[in-house]
Amino acid sequence: MEFAERLDALALKVRNQATAIGTEEATKNAFVMPFISTILGYDVFDPLEVVPEFTADVGTKKGEKVDYAIMRDGEVQILIECKPSMGSLKIEHASQLFRYFSVTNARIAVLTNGAVWHFYTDLDAPNRMDSKPFLVLDLLDIDATLVPELQKLSKESFDLESIISAAEELKYVGALKREIGVQFREPSDEWIKFFATRVYEGSYTQRVRQQFTGLVGKATQQFLTERVNDRLKTALRAGIAQEQVDLSPSSAEVAAADLDRDTEIETTLEELEGYQIVKAIACGVVKPQRIAQRDSKSYFAVLLDDNNRKPIARLHFNGKQKYLGLLDEEKVETRHPIAELDDIYAHADAIRDAVSRYQ
Structure with a gap:
């Protein structure tokens, strides 16, 4: 199994079990030890590689312990301190x-x-741990750009010099991305003023600030949505073009036969975009290649493993009112009206639950 696949597998375990684990010891056993062993590749039962309850008396502080120390060539390389599952992480x-x-x-x-x-290092002062991490990995929302950097910490690919040299850029790029995310969700006064004064020619008064508070939030959300939709459309067109190029004579004959059998089925770009949204949501639970689609006269189906006994969702986009169809454990469908494709995200939990039921 590849590094990214192992990371996804652990992320799925965390997603399914995190809320049920409330103690630090349970967190260590369920998540931390598997991370050290399956992700970083160190033997948690070999004291030459991993030392639990590591002790190194410091000044007047005697007997204090760090939860894990990862060793290489007899020297401590990585220190790990654990807190209870889902508890907040603070520098304190x-x-x-x-x-x-x-x-x-x-x-x-x-x-x-x-x-x-x-993940911390000593960018600000030698041999003194920074107060801010250079890398933040959230297993519930993995940033794919961080996976290669994380792999450098694994036993097989350990490259401390490369990690340290990239740490400063990772630290600030990561912090900037998180801050931009915060501003997109809850724009600050400074953020609102920054944009308002670039498009509004009058004085920036309290009334203007109140007016632009909602406008800036709305504009940023629409901007993100449009960018996502543009990328989906580009990917869809590229995928369709590639399928057309790759059609072999036999598959072309099958496609022609399908058209002869049912010429009333028309797959629209909007259905494909809706499918990509459902697929993106479902990929939080399973690998993307397991999500498939089948179109029919009545609805556009999204399936797990291309199995019509494993329906994830149904897109009813043929009428003026669009519906997202979701099925319960008894395969009873409930149709949810949607005004636009982004409304599908409001049902993300139900979509993920549907996928999980087939696991």
């Missing part, structure tokens, strides 16, 4: 990491609750 929780970082050879310190992983 990392007091042992700060102290141990300065008295060991470790260049990487990790604070985690099993779902979110904060």
Whole structure:
């Protein structure tokens, strides 16, 4: 299994079990030890590789422990401190990491609750752990751009120099992306003023600020939606073109036979866009190649494993009013009216639950 696939598998486990695990010990057993072993590739039962409850007395602080120390060639390389599953991670929780970082050879310190992983180093001052992480990995929402950097910490590909050299850029790019995300969700006064003063020619008064508070939020959301839709359309057109190029004589004959059998079925671009949204949501539970589609006269079906006994959703887009059809455990369908394709995201939990039922 490839590195990214192992990461996805652990992410699925975290997604399914996180809310049921409330203690630090349970978090270690369910999520942290599997991360160390299956993702980073270290043997958690070999004390030459992983030392649990690692102790290194510091000044007047005697007997304090860090949850795990990962060793290489007899030296501490990575320190890991754990908190209960789904608990918030704050720098105040990392007091042992700060102290141990300065008295060991470790260049990487990790604070985690099993779902979110904060990776620290010493960019600001030598041998002193930074107060802000250079890499934040959220297993519930994995940033694919971070996967190659994370792989550099694995036993097989360990490359400390490359990690440290890239850490500063990772730190600030990651922080900027998170801040942009915050501003898109809840625009601050500074963010609103920044844009308002570039499009509004009058004085920036309290009334103008109130007016643009809603407008800036609406504009940013529409901008994101349009960018996503543009990329979906580009990908769909490219995929359709590729399928046309790759058609072999035998598959072309099958396609012709299908057309002869039922000429009233017309797959629209809107249905394909809706399918891509459902697929993107379902990919939080299974691999994307397992999500398939079949069109019919009545509806456009999204299936797991191309099996009509495993329906994920149905798109009823043939009439003036569009509906998203979702099926319960008894395969009873409920149609939800949608005004636009983005409304599908409001049913993301139900879509993921449908996929999980077939697992």
